Amino acid sequence: MARKTKAEAALTRDRIVTCARQVFSREGVTNTSLETVAKEAGVTRGAVYWHFRDKADLFIAVRQQTGTLLRFADFRTGDALERLESGLQAALDRLRTDQQALETYEVMLWKCEYVGAFASVRQDLMSASSLFLTEVTELYDEAVRMKQAPANLDPALAARETLCFYAGLLKLWLADETGVTVRAEVRQLIARHVAGRRLQKAV
């Protein structure tokens, strides 16, 4: 077949990743055949195998294309607890407004089996959790130093609780199609969670 331009090839690769995400979210990662992905992207399996070693490699590309939901570094205004809340709210907002992020996280949290080649991906997720812990611990630490949180608050422990809350929230939010379980009240949920850390309990 006629060779494509570098730019064209990059587009092809991108189309494959995009289609893979969609097919993954429809049919689940394991049930997805690379043939299906290829067809959806208007290429053959040859193209897929040229750009990616195997399905696990493609899956990693899907994750990278979407990137991470949560970037506390993006929030520099307000006190530590305000920045924490902003970060969490922004993450959940993105799920609502960004179809791509929605699909990717649907796949990661509900449509993927972390076994075999995918076991290492789970390690990645846990690494991301560690990063989250580090950042949130620092935020709580700052909150304590600034007297916004009670002095007896253990930043590391509180951060772990927040991590659990966040992980569960993401997972339940995605599954809560009716909206009654958590979707309808995400904002208040997050606000409440963070408010619970403040020195003057307001909620």
Add this chain to the structure above:
Amino acid sequence: MARKTKAEAALTRDRIVTCARQVFSREGVTNTSLETVAKEAGVTRGAVYWHFRDKADLFIAVRQQTGTLLRFADFRTGDALERLESGLQAALDRLRTDQQALETYEVMLWKCEYVGAFASVRQDLMSASSLFLTEVTELYDEAVRMKQAPANLDPALAARETLCFYAGLLKLWLADETGVTVRAEVRQLIARHVAGRRLQKAV
């Protein structure tokens, strides 16, 4: 083949379910072939198809064999918040001491894709979440009435936060093989979470 006694057949069925759980947790649900399960159980696929319609049906049996992790009804001593904490602690304790429960939840939370026939299973999980919400809401309601929790605590919202915390905790606990993320401090985590609801903040 020689027909088995009803009792023998029940044992066979049970062996199949047990082996299915183990294979599922090793290889993931989708990657598991019924042939593998059958071999492990010392039977052929004929037996598996005799007892179960298909893999999804078998998966449901695996869930039923283990049952639910959390039964607040089991705890009748102490105030509402103490009962809440006891329930949560007991659930996580079970994961530590009950290999079967461990495997089942590993499968449900990390080794299963909720797609196609399994989509309805996810509905079931959300129904269980609703039940959890009902029970915990009632506990918080009682805590408020008994002045153990602040009057401005919204039981329904607090219950949702606890649900998220619990869901995330389960998921992270299972993946935290090194223990550094949450496993080492589950007890304090749960204690802290519940203590955060008490009128006199202690943590």
Add this chain to the structure above:
DNA sequence: AGATTTACATACAGACATGTATGTAAATCT
């Protein structure tokens, strides 16, 4: 005791997925 199920094992038929090997024409390199 005979008729009927039951609890499987065996056999069959077909679909589907994977990885690799090979071909090729145009981009890109020199």
Add this chain to the structure above:
DNA sequence: AGATTTACATACATGTCTGTATGTAAATCT
């Protein structure tokens, strides 16, 4: 401008899984 890659498409070889149909001897029913 020629040599070399590149970006795929095509073809091949193979393994695997599913669902069902059929067989059968012993339990269970009547």
